[in-house]
Amino acid sequence: MRTVLITGCSSGIGLDAARHLAxxxxxxxxxxxxxADLDARRAERMLALPLDLSDPESVAVCADKALALGPIDAxxxxxxxxxxxxxxxxxxxxxxxxxxxxLFxxxxxxxxLIPHFRQQGAGRIVNVSSVLGLVGIPWRGAYVATKFALEGLTDVLRIEMRGTGISVILIQPGPITSRIRANSIPHFERWIDWQASPxxxxxxDSLLRRLYEPGGPDRFELPASAAAAVILRALESPRPRARYRLTRPTTMAEIGRRLLPTAALDWFARRS
Incomplete structure (x- = not known):
């Protein structure tokens, strides 16, 4: 049985990917x-480990405990x-x-995990990026910066891992149903003093309504199951692609970045 370690399995893409792969x-x-989320995953007969990516000790303990469970393939x-x-x-x-x-x-x-993959002679690393790793839009500067950085780091790692048996893959979803907007509210309230802002x-008129007022799905939004299916394909394909783009906005962003002048891209970003 192949084993995969997935981060962020409380909701959204991570949760759906965990269920889909199981x-x-x-x-x-x-x-x-x-x-509570760990207990819920265990109730679904998954192995579950606590992980706080912002805490180096938590990352180290999680990696050690995961490797102690046996070989990891992805x-x-x-x-x-x-x-x-x-x-x-x-x-x-x-x-x-x-x-x-x-990022860190x-x-x-x-x-x-890379030394473990090297020892096995094989492994898959799938990094979930975003359409915002391709283009930036207003109000999302911090998230955009992390995804641009993740894309660059992933590209270099993919090149460096050639010949090791380790495949490095980017998933680039656009609007996907998740709790990321609701989950961002505590971070917004902690760090952004919007009332003192010019x-x-x-x-x-814009951001507060989007954050706090209930609304329908975004245009072109797909369910998390669509991303989970792409992750499974990336893990099981004999020859996985370097990038898997998901949703129409991601495809449009990639084409636009290649073909349109910066002024045109900025105009589209402002309209978004």
């Missing part, structure tokens, strides 16, 4: 931050959070906090 016959090691780096707000209102500490979880912790966990009116 149904496909994989032994799933699901990681979450909260005890790692899916999915966990991430968003910190909405204008870039000019983003304090250094807030930017550091999101990088600790979205992910990198740390990956490094701890953009306070824009916050009231």
């Amino acid at each position: 149904r496909a016959g994989w032994r799933v090691i699901a990681t979450c931050r909260g005890d 790692l899916v780096n999915n966990a991430a959070f968003a910190l909405p707000g204008a870039v000019e209102d983003l304090p250094r500490e807030g930017l550091r906090a999101i990088f600790e979880a979205n 912790g992910t990198h740390d966990l990956t490094r701890r 953009r306070a009116g824009q916050y009231r």
Whole structure:
């Protein structure tokens, strides 16, 4: 039985991927931050380990416990959070906090599993990026920065791992049904002093409504199961692609980045 370690399995893409892979016959090691989520995954007959990517000790303990469970064939780096707000209102500490979880912790966990993959002579590393790893849009500067960085780090790792038997793959989803917006509210409230911002009116008219008022799905939004199916394909394909783009906005963003001048891309970003 093949084994996969998946981060961020409390909800959204991580949870659906864990369930989808378990149904496909994989032994799933699901990681979450909260005890209730860990208990829920165990109730679904998954192995579950606590993991806080912003805490180096938590990453080290999780990696050691996962490896003690037996051979691991794949790692899916999915966990991430968003910190909405204008870039000019983003304090250094807030930017550091999101990088600790979205990039540094992910990198740390990956490094701890690479020696195991090298010893086996094979392994798959799947990094879940975003359409916001391709283009930036207003109010998402912190998250965009982490995803741009993840894309660059993944590209170099893929090149460096050639010939080792380790495949490194990017998943680039666009709008996917998840709790990322609701989960971003505590980070927004902690780090963004929007009332003191020169953009306070824009916050009231735009971002606050999007964060706090219930709304329907985004245009072109797909369920998390669509991303889970792509992750399974990336893990089981004999010759996986370097990138898997998911949802129409991601395809449009990639084409636009290649063909459109910067002024045109900026215009589309402002409209979004």
